[in-house]
Amino acid sequence: MATPQKTHRRGKAVVDGVLNAAVNELLNTGFDGVTIASVAEAAGVHVTSVYRRWKTKEQLITDALLSHIDIGSVTVPDTGNLRSDLFELTIGLRDSLSAPQSKALLRLATMSIDFDRLDEARQRLVDDRMTTVGVILERAVARGEITDTVDHRLALESLYAPIYARLLLTHQQVDEEYLTGLVDLLVHGIAPR
Secondary structure: OOOOOOOOOOHHHHHHHHHHHHHHHHHHHOHHHOOHHHHHHHHOOOHHHHHHHOOOHHHHHHHHHHHHOOOOOOOOOOOOOHHHHHHHHHHHHHHHHOOHHHHHHHHHHHOOOOOHHHHHHHHHHHHHHHHHHHHHHHHHHHOOOOOOOOOHHHHHHHHHHHHHHHHHHHOOOOOHHHHHHHHHHHHHHHOOO
């Protein structure tokens, strides 16, 4: 493979090129295979251009992944039924987490890396998911499907943790049958008695 020519780009063009190269390197070689030197070479810039902005590989990869995926707002389903809303939510979660960039970011997020941007991304993700589940549960309370004593955080963790575990740890399929069973288990668990 030919070595990319070094360019004299500046500013945003350099940053975008480096971030794109970092994502490609990560997807092609895995986390352990990525080096700042390999990213610089793939981006066609000098290594010092990369080190000027990112001091560590973890910082570079975090920024690269965050630039390529949207961990922000999730569409809040409103089907008029708790079970259907939760099912639609889990379908969306599964689909968004199945993208290679999302899986890579999640793997990075589980590593013990001390980097503020990664911590902020983790917290933003949790806060956004809490808000989404909170809206769904509040609508269910208003419809009389559940009581207002349901612990939103516990409901969120009960719904999401098995999906994350399958996608990241066991690499088992997360199909609609599995999601239906998961949602049914949660709905049964939080239903009024």
